[in-house]
Amino acid sequence: MNASVPAPAPALEQVRYQIGIWSSLRELASHWELIRGLIIRDLKVRYRNSVLGFFWSMLTPILQMAILAFVVKFAMQVPIENLTVKLLTGIIAWHFFENGLQDCADCVLNNRDLVKKIYFPRAALPIAVVIGNLIHFLLSLVVLLIWLAAVGDTPHRYFLYLFPLIILQTLLIAGLGLMLAALHTFYHDIKFIIIQLLRVFFFLTPVMYTADLLAGKLHLTLPQWAFTLYMLNPMATLIESYRTTLIGHQSPQWVFFLPVAVICLVMFIVGYHLYLKLAWRFAEAI
Amino acid sequence: MQPPAPVVIRTVNLTKRFSLVRDRPQRLKDLIISRLSFRRAEPEEFAALNRLNLEIHQGESVGIIGPNGSGKSTLLGIIAKVLQPTEGEVWVAGRVAVLLEVGAAFHPDLTGEENVHLTAAITGIPRRKVNLVLDEIFAFAELEEFRDMPVRTYSSGMLLRLGFATATHLDPDILLVDEALAVGDERFQRKCYAWLEEHATRGQTLGLVSHDLEQVSRICRRAIWLERGRVMRDGPASEVLEVYRRSESYRNHLARSGL
Numbered sequence: 089m090n091a092s093v094p095a096p097a098p099a100l101e102q103v104r105y106q107i108g109i110w111s112s113l114r115e116l117a118s119h120w121e122l123i124r125g126l127i128i129r130d131l132k133v134r135y136r137n138s139v140l141g142f143f144w145s146m147l148t149p150i151l152q153m154a155i156l157a158f159v160v161k162f163a164m165q166v167p168i169e170n171l172t173v174k175l176l177t178g179i180i181a182w183h184f185f186e187n188g189l190q191d192c193a194d195c196v197l198n199n200r201d202l203v204k205k206i207y208f209p210r211a212a213l214p215i216a217v218v219i220g221n222l223i224h225f226l227l228s229l230v231v232l233l234i235w236l237a238a239v240g241d242t243p244h245r246y247f248l249y250l251f252p253l254i255i256l257q258t259l260l261i262a263g264l265g266l267m268l269a270a271l272h273t274f275y276h277d278i279k280f281i282i283i284q285l286l287r288v289f290f291f292l293t294p295v296m297y298t299a300d301l302l303a304g305k306l307h308l309t310l311p312q313w314a315f316t317l318y319m320l321n322p323m324a325t326l327i328e329s330y331r332t333t334l335i336g337h338q339s340p341q342w343v344f345f346l347p348v349a350v351i352c353l354v355m356f357i358v359g360y361h362l363y364l365k366l367a368w369r370f371a372e373a374i
Numbered sequence: 375m376q377p378p379a380p381v382v383i384r385t386v387n388l389t390k391r392f393s394l395v396r397d398r399p400q401r402l403k404d405l406i407i408s409r410l411s412f413r414r415a416e417p418e419e420f421a422a423l424n425r426l427n428l429e430i431h432q433g434e435s436v437g438i439i440g441p442n443g444s445g446k447s448t449l450l451g452i453i454a455k456v457l458q459p460t461e462g463e464v465w466v467a468g469r470v471a472v473l474l475e476v477g478a479a480f481h482p483d484l485t486g487e488e489n490v491h492l493t494a495a496i497t498g499i500p501r502r503k504v505n506l507v508l509d510e511i512f513a514f515a516e517l518e519e520f521r522d523m524p525v526r527t528y529s530s531g532m533l534l535r536l537g538f539a540t541a542t543h544l545d546p547d548i549l550l551v552d553e554a555l556a557v558g559d560e561r562f563q564r565k566c567y568a569w570l571e572e573h574a575t576r577g578q579t580l581g582l583v584s585h586d587l588e589q590v591s592r593i594c595r596r597a598i599w600l601e602r603g604r605v606m607r608d609g610p611a612s613e614v615l616e617v618y619r620r621s622e623s624y625r626n627h628l629a630r631s632g633l
Contacts, residue, residue, distance in 0.1 A: 098468040098547060100381060105458040118498065125495035133483045202479055205552075206472050207455035208496045368458040371451065372392065 105368060109360050115209045122208060126216035127223070149180055149228040153235060168298060170335050173239075176232060177334065178295040178327045184225035185261055185323055186286050191217045192265030193272040193279045200374045210367035211360070214269040218262045222254075236334065249333035249340060252349075257326050260352040263359030270366040274373050293323045298331065319344040322351050380467070382548060382579050383430040383453060388462035390423040390448050390603075422448040424603035425462070432467075435570065435580040437590035437611055439618055440600035441627040446583045449600070450550050453581070468547025471497060473538060480533065482526035486517060489525055490540050499544055507543045514569075515539035516562075531559070538566055548579045567593055585627075591615055 107115070116123065135142060156179075157172045168174070195213040196203060203210070229250075237243070272278040294302075302310050302318065310318070319325050319341075325348040329340035422445045430436055438446045451457035452464060454472045479496060480489040490511055494504040512518045515535040517528075525533065541549065549570075570580055570593060584590050590597060590611060597614035599606040601623060607614045618624050 100384065100465045100467040103453075103455060103464040103466050105455065119495070121501055122495040122498065125492045129481055129484060129488075129492060132488075133481065136483050202496065203456075205454075205456060206479060206496055207470075208498070371456045 107364065109357065109364065112209060112211050112360070112364055116211055116215060119209050119212055122212050123216045123219065126212060127220045130216070130220050145224050145227045146231060149176070149231040152176065152179060153231065168300070171298075173232065173236060173335055174298055174331050175296060176235075177330045178293075178298075180225060180228040180232065181257065181327050181330055182290065182293065182295045182323070183228070184221055184257065186290075187224070188218050188221040188261040189265055189268055189282060189286065190279070191221060192261075193268045193282060196269050196273040196370055197374060203370050203374065210370065211266065211363060214265045214363070215262065218258060218265055221261070222258055225254075232334075241335075244337055246333040246337050246339070249329065253326060253329055253333070253340075256322075256349055256352040259356040260322050260326075263352070263355035263357070266359040266363035270363045273370055274366070289321070289323065292318070293321060294327055299324065299328045316344075320347060320351070322348045322355075379432040379434070379577075381429050381465075382432045382467040383428065383581075384463075384465040385426050385428045385449075385453075386463040386465075388423055388426040388428075388449075388452065388464060389421065389460050390445070390452060390457065391419045391421050391460045393419055421603050423452070423459075426603065426605065428598070428605070428608075430579060430581070432579055433574050433577045434596055435574050435582065435594045437594035437597040438581065438583045438600060439585075439587065439590060439597055439615070440606070441623045442630075443602075444600040445603040446600055447552055448603075450552050450581060450583050453548075454550055466548065469497070470548045470550060471541050471544060471546030473541040473549060473551040480525050480537070483524055485522050485524055486512070486528070486536055487521050490536070493540050494544055497544065497546075504544070507545075511536075511539045511543045514543065514565075531562075535562060542566075542569060542573070546578070548581065549573075550581045550583075552583045553585065587615055587619065 131142070135144065138144065140147070153172070153176055156175055160172045160175070164171070192214045195217045196210075199213055202208070203213075268278060268282060290296075299319070303315060319328070325341075325344040329345055332338045332340055422443075424445075426445075426449070438449065440446055448457060450472075452459050453466065454470055456472075479493050481492065484492065487508065490508065491501060491504055494501070512521050515532075515538070517532060517536055520528065520532065525536070528536070570578075574580060580593070582590065582594060594611045596609065597611040597618075598608045599614050599618050606621075607617055
C-alpha cells in the first residue's frame with residue numbers, strides 16, 4: 089500500500105437531519121447488526137451471572153402454567169372450557185404488551201451516553217426493545233403450544249392466524265413504545281402515568297377472565313355499544329382472537345378484528361412519526 | 375504546487391440556536407403550569423453557532439479552539455449528526471466517526487471484544503469487516519489478554535486505549551475528537567499521534583476540539599478559533615494559536631479555570 093497517496097474522497101453529500109418513516113425503516117434495515125447487537129446486549133446484561141441464562145424466559149410461563157392449572161382446578165369453580173390455557177394465553181400476550189411498553193419508555197435514557205455523542209438511527213433503540221420482548225413472547229408461546237399438544241390438541245389450520253395476530257400486536261407495541269420512548273425522554277412523568285394506565289387496562293382487558301363473561305353468556309351483562317367499545321381496545325380483541333383461533337378452532341370475530349387491525353397499523357405510523365419528529369432533540373434534552 | 379485536496383466538510387450559513395429557558399419543563403406539571411400562567415416567558419435564545427461558513431479539505435487535521443460556550447462542541451455535534459442545525463446546510467463526504475471520552479459507548483458488563491462489535495454496529499459497520507481488524511485493535515490498545523474480560527474490570531487508561539483503537543481502526547473518513555485525546559500515558563499518546571499523522575497522509579480528516587493548546591499545536595496544521603459562534607481566526611495552527619494565546623478571551627478562560 090502506498091501510504092503517501094490519499095485515497096479518493098467520497099462524494100460530498102448534504103447531511104439530512106429529518107427523515108421520514110420509509111427512509112428510517114430502510115436505514116434500520118441496513119443497521120440490522122446494530123439492532124441485533126442491542127438485543128444481545130440486553131439479553132446478556134439481563135442474564136449475566138445466571139447459570140440457566142435464557143432458560144429463565146421459558147421457566148416463567150411454565151411455572152405460571154402450573155400455578156394457574158392448580159388454582160383453576162381447585163379454587164375456581166367456573167364452568168368455562170380450557171380455562172387454564174385461555175388465561176395463560178391472555179397472560180403471556182399481556183406480558184409482551186406491558187413489558188414492551190415499560191422497557192421502551194426507558195430505552196433512550198438508558199443509552200444517554202450514546203445518544204448524546206454518536207449518530208445512529210435512533211429508532212433502533214425502541215425497535216430493539218420491542219423485538220427483544222417479542223422473542224420472549226415467542227418462547228412463552230412455544231411453551232403454550234407444547235401444553236396444548238400435551239392435552240391432545242393437535243395442530244390445526246387456525247394456527248395460521250397466529251402470524252397476523254403476532255404481527256399486529258408487535259406493530260401496536262412498537263407504535264405505542266416509540267411514542268412513549270420519545271415522550272418519556274422529555275417528561276419523566278410519562279412512565280408513572282403509563283404504569284397506572286397499564287394497571288387500569290389490565291382489568292379492562294380480558295387477561296384474567298374471558299370476554300364471554302362480559303358478553304352476557306354468563307351472568308354479567310353489558311349493553312352492546314359498551315361491549316363494542318370494550319373490544320375496540322386492541323389488546324382485548326387481540327387476546328380474544330388468540331383464544332378463539334388457538335383454543336376455539338375458529339376464525340377471529342371479524343367485526344372487532346378488522347377495526348383493531350387498522351388501529352394497530354395507525355398506532356404504528358403515528359408513533360413512529362412522532363418519534364422521528366422528536367428524536368432530533370434527544371441529544372439536547374438529556 | 376499540488377492541486378488542493380477535495381472538500382470533505384462544508385457548512386453553509388450554519389446556525390444553531392438553543393432556547394435559554396432557565397428551567398425547561400422537566401415534568402408535565404411544569405409544562406401545564408407554564409401553559410396556564412399568564413406571563414408566558416418569551417424563550418430567550420442563544421446562538422451557539424452564527425452563520426458559520428467553513429470548508430475542510432481531505433487529509434487536513436483541524437484544531438477547533440475557543441473559550442467555553444464558543445460553539446466548538448456544538449459544531450462537532452452537528453457534523454456528527456447528533457444535533458440538528460437551526461438554519462443552514464452541512465455537507466459531508468464519507469463516514470464520520472466520533473471518538474468518545476472514556477469509552478462512553480462501552481457497556482460495563484460486556485467483554486472488550488463484544489464492546490468493539492457493538493461500537494462498530496452502532497456506526498453501521500458490518501461484522502465481517504470488524505473481524506478483519508479485531509486483532510489489530512487489541513494489539514494497538516495493548517489489551518490482547520483482556521479481550522474476553524468484561525470492561526468493568528478495565529482501568530480508565532485501558533478504556534481510553536480501547537476506545538481510541540476502536541474508533542481509529544474502523545477506518546472512518548472523518549474522525550472527530552471532542553476533548554478525548556488525553557489517552558493514557560505519554561508513550562501511548564505518542565503512538566496515537568503517530569497513528570493520526572500517518573492516516574492524515576492517507577487522506578483521513580481529523581477534527582479536534584480541545585482546550586489543550588499544546589495538543590492542538592502538536593497534532594493540527596490548521597486551527598479555527600471560534601468565539602460566540604463565529605470564526606475569529608482561521609489559518610495555520612501556529613499563527614492562530616499565537617494570536618489566541620495573546621487574546622483577552624484566552625486570558626479570561628485561564629482566569630476562570632483557575633490557572
